Amino acid sequence: MTQRSIYQNLDPTLNGYHPDWYDKNAKLISRKPGCSVISYQCNGTGILYDYSIFPGIDLIFMDFNCSDIFDEPNEMRNVLEIRHYQEGRVEFEFEGDKVFHLQQDEFCVNGMLNMPARYSFPFDYCSGLSLVLDKNSMTEVTRSQLALFQIDISVLEEDLDTAHQWYICKTPPSMCHVFEELYAAKEHETSQYFRIKVLELLYHATKLRKEDRVAATYYAREHIEIVKRVRKAMLKDLSRSTPLEQFLRGEAISTVTFQTIFKQIYGRSPYAYLKHYRMNSAAVQLRESNESINQIALSLGYSNASKFARAFRDVFGVLPKDYRTAQKAI
Amino acid sequence: MTMKQRSEVAADRAASYLREMGIRPSSKAYQYLLFALTQLQCGTPFQNSIWELTAIHFGQKRENVLACVRREIAHAFRMAPDRFSNERVGDVPARPPQSMAFLRLGLYMINRVVY
Numbered sequence: 242m243t244q245r246s247i248y249q250n251l252d253p254t255l256n257g258y259h260p261d262w263y264d265k266n267a268k269l270i271s272r273k274p275g276c277s278v279i280s281y282q283c284n285g286t287g288i289l290y291d292y293s294i295f296p297g298i299d300l301i302f303m304d305f306n307c308s309d310i311f312d313e314p315n316e317m318r319n320v321l322e323i324r325h326y327q328e329g330r331v332e333f334e335f336e337g338d339k340v341f342h343l344q345q346d347e348f349c350v351n352g353m354l355n356m357p358a359r360y361s362f363p364f365d366y367c368s369g370l371s372l373v374l375d376k377n378s379m380t381e382v383t384r385s386q387l388a389l390f391q392i393d394i395s396v397l398e399e400d401l402d403t404a405h406q407w408y409i410c411k412t413p414p415s416m417c418h419v420f421e422e423l424y425a426a427k428e429h430e431t432s433q434y435f436r437i438k439v440l441e442l443l444y445h446a447t448k449l450r451k452e453d454r455v456a457a458t459y460y461a462r463e464h465i466e467i468v469k470r471v472r473k474a475m476l477k478d479l480s481r482s483t484p485l486e487q488f489l490r491g492e493a494i495s496t497v498t499f500q501t502i503f504k505q506i507y508g509r510s511p512y513a514y515l516k517h518y519r520m521n522s523a524a525v526q527l528r529e530s531n532e533s534i535n536q537i538a539l540s541l542g543y544s545n546a547s548k549f550a551r552a553f554r555d556v557f558g559v560l561p562k563d564y565r566t567a568q569k570a571i
Numbered sequence: 572m573t574m575k576q577r578s579e580v581a582a583d584r585a586a587s588y589l590r591e592m593g594i595r596p597s598s599k600a601y602q603y604l605l606f607a608l609t610q611l612q613c614g615t616p617f618q619n620s621i622w623e624l625t626a627i628h629f630g631q632k633r634e635n636v637l638a639c640v641r642r643e644i645a646h647a648f649r650m651a652p653d654r655f656s657n658e659r660v661g662d663v664p665a666r667p668p669q670s671m672a673f674l675r676l677g678l679y680m681i682n683r684v685v686y
Contacts, residue, residue: 389623425575437610437628444616 258291259299262318262373264311275432283309285365292432294439295386297379301371302427305329310361321374321398323350323446325412325420329367332506333357338462342505347455348412348420350446352403363469363506370423372439392443401449410453416445460502467494468502475511479519480542485511520556523549527565534561581612584681592654592677593647600643603629603636608677621674640670 258269258277266282267289281287285307292300324331325348334340335357342363343349374394387394401408412420419442426434471488489499503511519541526537538549553561585608586596594601607625610617617624626633648655648667656663668676 386627389627390617390620422575425573433628433630437624440624440627441616 259375261314263289263314265314266311281305281307281309281311283307283311285309287311290427292435294432294436295379295383297375297377297383298439299373299375300423300435300439301373302424303367303369303371305362305367306365307362308365310334310359312359313357318353319376320353321350321376321394321403322352323372323442324348324369325371326367326369327420327424328369329362329364330506330508331367331369332361332363332465334359334361334462335459339459340462340465341457341459343409344508346412346417347409348416349410350397350401350403350408350449352398354404355407368424370420372442387440387443390440390444392440392447397443397447400447401451401454407457408449409455409457410449411455413445413449413453415448416442419445458505460505464494464498464502465506467492468499468506471499472503472507472511472514475515476518479522480540482542516552517556520553523553523561524557524564527561528568534565537561578609578613582609585609585612585677588677588681592673593650594643595646598639598643600640603640604643604674604677607674608681611674611678612681622670637670640673641667644668644670644673 258272258279260267260269263279264281267279268282269277270280271278275293277291279289279291281289283305285305287305287307287309288303290302292302294300324343326343326345328345330342330344332340332342335355376394379394384394398404419438423435423438423442426438471492474488475483485499486496489496492499494502500510503509503514507514509517523537523541526532526540527534530537532540534549535546538546541549543549543552550560550562553559553564557564559567582605585605588608589601589604590596594604603625606628607621610624611621615621615624622633622637626636629636645667652663655668667673
């Protein structure tokens, strides 16, 4: 006997495509039962995989490789959103020129209030997911399904106080494995699989405690712009080691504030960031050019090759010559 | 072992157990029981709502899933009641086990025997 799925004909909108949810430059590129693929027109690539889980609940995977700034649709929606980023970080800009960053392995739960006006990716790449619970589109069936597992969205909102502020915390181990399974299943599994994982995720979300909340640190847009401008200047000429103070001359920011914001955006202190950037450039040159190690060291501001070799080993764990040999063998 | 590998191993163990107990792989109940046993082995937080979870996964009503499972367990019992004997007491039960008891026994056997 063939049993019909109870989700068949349940809701005609259960197709994972909500044009009003995405940036105005988003375009639907493919649509399969339960999953839509949306592409963002940008200077690079931006792809969303939108899986319909239950009526009113969508799981959206995001993959961005671009430096664009996207507008968040400003229509007030009655939603609750859980966001997590596997790689990269996101810069959210709110009304009033306040900016904050969500980092890899942090996750947040946010309500319809305090929705960001814009967002971008400081590393020019980002992959993550967003679980969107659209309360207006949720049907009684969805609510009753959630209730079977003691999941009540209103209680979750109340417990985490999402009406007033974002709930941000380090991803707890119980949720880490669910996120890991979700990322591994992207494009391979069906909505059926995601349904179970989403229930697990929501179940664990109901166990979150207010005390584990991490306070979000907001910075002024003008400070963020200074930091980005100075970073660009720092990377312009890698062959010279210019003191940070020189870059900050004439900028309306103190060295301490600059260093704090720099670390917030890029995850490292300016010195460590520059060192990693130099070593990544070195790795590219070692792989793709025939320049001598001495020449590469000089082009990156190292006065001698042994100092450069030490720095390279600190970052990549091998000496530049061994790295080049290994890469050539591949 | 990755999550995926762990879940594949769990599914293999569950499948061996179900076949050993006479649950027909061609039946719908086999799919339901396989899913439920795999989820339980993988530590689902919904141990007490495993039938609800199974029903949601397959897009069915819980009652339909349970009825289907009950029928298949009853069939397996009719075919070979000895398989359901209590190994400690040695008695063959008079009637097939309830669906939840069958799952619990399955989990116990899977964890005890390395397939």
